[in-house]
Amino acid sequence: MRPKIGLFHKHPHASAECCVAMLKVLSEQFKVELLGPEECTYRRMRKLEIVAFPGGVGEADEWSRIFSERADEVRTFVQKGGGYLGVCMGAYWAGEEYFGLVPGTRIEQYIRSEGAEIRRSYPTTAAVSWLGAEERMFFWDGPAFSGEVGEVVARYANGVVMATIRGRVGLIGCHPESQQDWYGRKYMRSRWHGGRHGTLLREFVHTLCVR
Numbered sequence: 001m002r003p004k005i006g007l008f009h010k011h012p013h014a015s016a017e018c019c020v021a022m023l024k025v026l027s028e029q030f031k032v033e034l035l036g037p038e039e040c041t042y043r044r045m046r047k048l049e050i051v052a053f054p055g056g057v058g059e060a061d062e063w064s065r066i067f068s069e070r071a072d073e074v075r076t077f078v079q080k081g082g083g084y085l086g087v088c089m090g091a092y093w094a095g096e097e098y099f100g101l102v103p104g105t106r107i108e109q110y111i112r113s114e115g116a117e118i119r120r121s122y123p124t125t126a127a128v129s130w131l132g133a134e135e136r137m138f139f140w141d142g143p144a145f146s147g148e149v150g151e152v153v154a155r156y157a158n159g160v161v162m163a164t165i166r167g168r169v170g171l172i173g174c175h176p177e178s179q180q181d182w183y184g185r186k187y188m189r190s191r192w193h194g195g196r197h198g199t200l201l202r203e204f205v206h207t208l209c210v211r
Helices: 016-026 060-067 071-079 196-210
Strands: 004-008 031-035 050-053 083-087 105-109 124-130 133-139 143-147 151-156 161-166 169-172
Touching (some): 050 196, 083 196, 133 196
Parallel strands (some): 004 050
Antiparallel strands (some): 124 133
């Protein structure tokens, strides 16, 4: 039986483009169900292996408005053994100002880290080392992780952590779910990964499932 994943969706906070990409990539190996804000209850989520939060534009004020009555439900799900997958904005949301799932882990903009190769917010690719393999992965103002980071899966070029698994919380700063049409700009076309990064994401999620 395929593990069940609940994928949060609420455009633009969890962007439609990111949701569609994650749905396409993860559905190859997992049963993916969409979760709106009103469906983020422990009663609903307890039947899932993982809740996944994709990229988007959910700032602190917007997060508070969306989850004013649901944040504790997500925390309870994780505290009782459920998995959490956060990609880009979803990874920021694991931080202490939001769901507070990884105490001791600092989650900050990569572009503000010392020696970052990217210094402003725009769609591009970041040089990363994923389990020792060098990749260029789609990036748009994603986070970096420091402090208590758990198991390091990937690092940016300056050495700061890009992807980590801590318990059953998995956080990724880049976008391994990225699709070919994300690389439509002339300077991006040659950087398309041919779907290889989707495989990395599925392997990452599988690791969360067996924790």
